[in-house]
Amino acid sequence: MANVTDLQTKYSKLAQEYSKLRAQNQVLKKAVVDEQASSASLKEQLKQRDQSLRKQEQEMDSLSFRNQQLAKRVELLQEELAVSEAKGKKGKSKGDSPSQHGLQTQSVFDEDLQKKIEENERLHIQFYEADEQHRRQEAELKARLEELEKDAEQHQTAVAGLTTKYVETIERLQSDKARLEVKSQTLEREAKECRMRTEECQQQLRRCQSELNRQVKQSSSVIQEKVPFNDTKFSDYNSLNVPSHNRRHQLKARDVAGQALSFIQDLVAALLNFHSYTEQRVHIYPLDSSIEPISPLNQKFSQYLHENAAYVRPLEDSFLQLYQSITEDTVTVLETVVKLKSFADNFSTYTHFLQKILPYQLKSLEEECEAPLCTTALTAKNKELQSDTKKVTSVFEKLQNYINLLALPSVRQDAMPQSSTSAVFTQLAACLHSLHDAIKEMSKHYNQKAGIEQELPTVTQKLCTTTECLLGSLGSLTSSTGKIATFFSNNLDFFTSSGYNPRGCTVALNPLQAESMLANKKKAAIYINAIKKARPQSVPYREALSNRRILTSSTESREGLTQQVQQSQEKIARLEQEKEHWLLEAQLGKVRLEKENQRIADLEAQFAAALGGSPTSQTAAASTLAQSQEEAETELRATGKEMTLCTSLVGMLCTTPTVEHVGDEESREQLIKTHYMARVGELTTQLQISDSKAVHFHSECRALAKRLTIAEKSRETLSDDVKMANQNITRLQDELATTKRSYEDQLSMMSDHLCSMNETLSKQREEIDTLKLGSKGNAKKNKGR
Secondary structure (H helix, E strand, C coil): CHHHHHHHHHHHHHHHHHHHHHHHHHHHHHHHHHHHHHHHHHHHHHHHHHHHHHHHHHHHHHHHHHHHHHHHHHHHHHHHHHHHHHHHHHHHHHCHHHHHHHHHHHHHHHHHHHHHHHHHHHHHHHHHHHHHHHHHHHHHHHHHHHHHHHHHHHHHHHHHHHHHHHHHHHHHHHHHHHHHHHHHHHHHHHHHHHHHHHHHHHHHHHHHHHHHHHHHHHHHHHHHHHCCCCCCCCHHHCCCCCCCCCHHHHHHHHHHHHHHHHHHHHHHHHHHHHHHHHHHHHHHCCCCCCCCCCCHHHHHHHHHHHCCHHHHHHHHHHHHHHHHHCCCCCCCCCCCCCHHHHHHHHHHHHHHHHHHHHHHHHHHHHHHHCCCCCCHHHHHHHHHHHHHHHHHHHHHHHHHHHHHHHHHHHCCCCCCCHHHHHHHHHHHHHHHHHHHHHHHHHHHHHHHHHHHHHCCCCCCHHHHHHHHHHHHHHHHHHHHHHHHHHHHHHCHHHHHCCCCCCCCCCCCCCHHHHHHHHHHHHHHHHHHHHHHHCCCCCCCHHHHHHHHHHHHHHCCCHHHHHHHHHHHHHHHHHHHHHHHHHHHHHHHHHHHHHHHHHHHHHHHHHHHHHHCCCHHHHHHHHHHHHHHHHHHHHHHHHHHHHCEEEECCCCEEEECCCHHHHHHHHHHHHHHHHHHHHHHHHHHHHHHHHHHHHHHHHHHHHHHHHHHHHHHHHHHHHHHHHHHHHHHHHHHHHHHHHHHHHHHHHHHHHHHHHHHHHHHHHHHHHHHHHHHHHHHHHHHHHHHC
16 A cells, blocks of 8 residues: 555656646747747848848948049039139230129139038038947947847757757656556556455454454453452453552652742742832832822732732642642542642633733833933843743743643543643643743843943932842742753653553543542551451462462353352252251151150050069060060161162162162162263363364454554554655645746746847837938938038
8 A cells, every 4th residue: 555655646746747847848938939039030130230231331332422423523623613713814804894703703613612612521520420320330239139149049059958858858757657557557456456455354353343342341241250359569460450559659749749839939939029029110110109100001010010919829829739639648640639720720810910911011111111311222121121021921821721731631531641741741841941041031131221220320229229129039030940940851751651550551540540549558558457467367369369260260161150050059959859858757757766765665664564563474574575676676677778878979879778679779870970971071072172262262362453453553654654645745835836936937037038138129129210210311411412
């Protein structure tokens, strides 16, 4: 089953990775397509810019050609001007009117020439500036184009590498998927077989459990009916695991309770001093109540602090009652310590008192911060004290919860198992250490605050004295909490150990068992005292146990006992019949004896009468007496023949001993003896068969118990595997979330990069458009000229 779960988890993990890689591949494909589109657009833009550059070069060529033409035209005009000037000098002598006309034409040409020269200079300057600007833009665009080509090549290489990687991973995952599908099919078949086997095992387990329950009930009934002894020293002689009274545990518990009582008393004294000096400080600082009234908030806070003894004193009283309830003659476990509930209630009351005064204490510190002479350092210390006060109150709340949990078993049975009790004691020890640390921090901050307050100019002697007393109470409170935490950690093994659990059982002791244990202890003490006073002769304990073992082995089953009882009852009935027979015989013998006595008396009377008469009468009387004696003897012999008793191993037989019946009597006795010996042999064989069956059933029960333990262990391992699988699932979910977050960040970065690239491209387009417009304007101006 573990392999099935492992393969399922691996398959699910691979499926998750495949889906994740597939999603990543889609994202990367989209990014590649976008990059390809952007690179294509950039190429188109590059082509357009090349075309525009060619057009601008052509325009520059045309402009240079036009400029050359204009320069030649200017030269021609200058030559014409020189020729005209020479002609003018020649024609000065001809007259005034043509000279004036020549002067006018010459001035017109001079103005036109001057304009053309200025325009030519301006065009040269514009052409030079446009050429320089075009070169700079061309260099910038070439550099940007090279950078973009490099970026595109890098993206192409990255995309190619990722595509090859993802293709390989997809192929590998597909092969793994095919292999895992085959494995999953085989594992499903194995799982079906395992389910069938588990169902069969569960059915066998239920049958075994029912059989074991039946045998346990039968064994418990046999133990209750037939086991009168219990021994705590030799476990071999013990059939019932009854807990015994642990005097050493009681002495240790009383010693520990005494030490805890002394620490609690110190803690109560320190808390009383702390609350009292805090009340005095509230009346003194920040406002002195003897000079001016304090704020209503501090008045309420002082009133609550004045009532602290009503909440702190019951802690010591209830713990003293708890200490007094722990004696040598009691049973000290969480289920029997009833006084712990009252201590827990008083501790809860004190915790509620701390919660009630907490907001007033925080507000009082805030009022101290609002005082006019409060510095920034003092304000910082007051804020630290506020946090320390909150921390101390929260730690007291935790202690209240743990103490209430420990007091719960004394109120309600089966409220908390032994493992939970150990965990609560461990957490309580850690909480006590945290309380010591919190009070230590608060004492340190109070010391620092007191040092800062002494530097203030308005501090009075009364405030200094109260602050010193408050620091002393905090020091004693720190030492008492440290002692309590150290004491509890040192005795943690004693608190978590169970001194009264029955051997071989993890169930806690309940109060009824404790009462019965104490009653048994008293009975044992009375019995031992009685033995000490009068020592009667008794069988040794081991001899009695051996005799009991022999007795239980000889009468192991109830059927044999019932058979013995029936046989004894039949024997008793037969003996009763024989008793009645003999009673009748005794009555008959008594009647006969009375008759014989009467006859003897008559004969003696006759004999006496005959003695007083003639000798013939004496002889007659003597002859009658002798005759009567002979008759009595014959009757006695007859009765003896009738009442002859024959005793043997089989029983008792009354016969009349005649010669012809002696052989029949012996043969009948021999037949009866052989019959009963055969019956005894059959019963011994049946007893041996039943013993062998019992041994077989016992071995089967042991094997089933072993199988049950193995099944429980496998169940525990499977539960551990399930826990590990859940942990792996959570870890994979976390990894998926992190990878998803990282890919989202990467996509956002890529989108930002694309946005920046689009912005640069738009800027370049705008620059190109401006250059085109500028070149077109220049071309139009040149054409117009």
